[in-house]
Amino acid sequence: MAFVKKWKIALYGVSAVVVLVVILGIILLSNMNTIATAGIERVLSYVLKVEVTLKSATISLLGGKITLEELTIGNPEGFNTAHAFLVDKISVNADLKSFATDKPRIHSIDIKSPQIVLEQGFKGSNLSTLIKNASSSETDKEAPPETQKKMKIDTLTVSNARVSLSAPVLQGKAISVSLPRIELNNLGGEKEYVEIAQSLALFLTAITKETLKAAKGGIPDDLEEMLSSSFDAAVEGIDNAGGILKKGADEVKERLDTVSDKIGGIFKKKKKE
Numbered sequence: 001m002a003f004v005k006k007w008k009i010a011l012y013g014v015s016a017v018v019v020l021v022v023i024l025g026i027i028l029l030s031n032m033n034t035i036a037t038a039g040i041e042r043v044l045s046y047v048l049k050v051e052v053t054l055k056s057a058t059i060s061l062l063g064g065k066i067t068l069e070e071l072t073i074g075n076p077e078g079f080n081t082a083h084a085f086l087v088d089k090i091s092v093n094a095d096l097k098s099f100a101t102d103k104p105r106i107h108s109i110d111i112k113s114p115q116i117v118l119e120q121g122f123k124g125s126n127l128s129t130l131i132k133n134a135s136s137s138e139t140d141k142e143a144p145p146e147t148q149k150k151m152k153i154d155t156l157t158v159s160n161a162r163v164s165l166s167a168p169v170l171q172g173k174a175i176s177v178s179l180p181r182i183e184l185n186n187l188g189g190e191k192e193y194v195e196i197a198q199s200l201a202l203f204l205t206a207i208t209k210e211t212l213k214a215a216k217g218g219i220p221d222d223l224e225e226m227l228s229s230s231f232d233a234a235v236e237g238i239d240n241a242g243g244i245l246k247k248g249a250d251e252v253k254e255r256l257d258t259v260s261d262k263i264g265g266i267f268k269k270k271k272k273e
Helices: 002-048 096-100 126-137 196-215 221-241 243-257 260-272
Strands: 052-060 065-073 085-095 105-112 115-121 150-159 162-166 175-178 182-187
Touching (some): 002 052, 002 126, 002 196, 085 096, 115 126, 115 196, 115 221, 126 196, 126 221, 150 196, 162 196, 175 196, 182 196, 196 221
Parallel strands (some): 105 150, 115 162
Antiparallel strands (some): 052 065, 085 105, 085 115, 162 175
């Protein structure tokens, strides 16, 4: 009888532990999305040196899918438009198990229908300033560890992007352009991994470069010159950073340059008409 009683006590003890583990697991999972949301806001804000807000991040453990909703990247100090980048939804497919290691891998990042503002001020543009901020974060020795984490990104795509141009020279005139689909593959190369700052700088470089091409011939010459000058200065900062960032930026510029003349020609033709 005493033997049975001991087994019952042991069984109750094991059951209590199992229930406790399940409860803790539920609490952890319910808080995981909140923790991820706050973490993404913190990292992006530090790297870009602007306010970044994210409504929610939803993680599917079984499918390895992450959904980001209502991501807004604010403007650097000195710019007047409401934001630099706004998107309702970003779909991410990742190897979640790899996030427990030093080298997480993201299979794809799909950004659809973002609203982007390219604001040219007297001392540069907002996107070029963000590129410079991300570039400088790469060499920041005092940066929090999570901002320096390296990762592998197989594919990053941007589709149906719309860019609004803002500058004093436009005198209130609204100009917006649609961008062709942007695809960046194998960020970091076959063996190397990229830091978050590096991937953001490359992404913003591609966005800015495509915007300049799409607007070519359709905006005042002096604004085009100012935007190009701001972009060149930002890219020079990438060149000075060296390493993977410079290599990646060179590849982005080379790929995007192949369609420059065609896009510019279309806008010039419309302008004449």
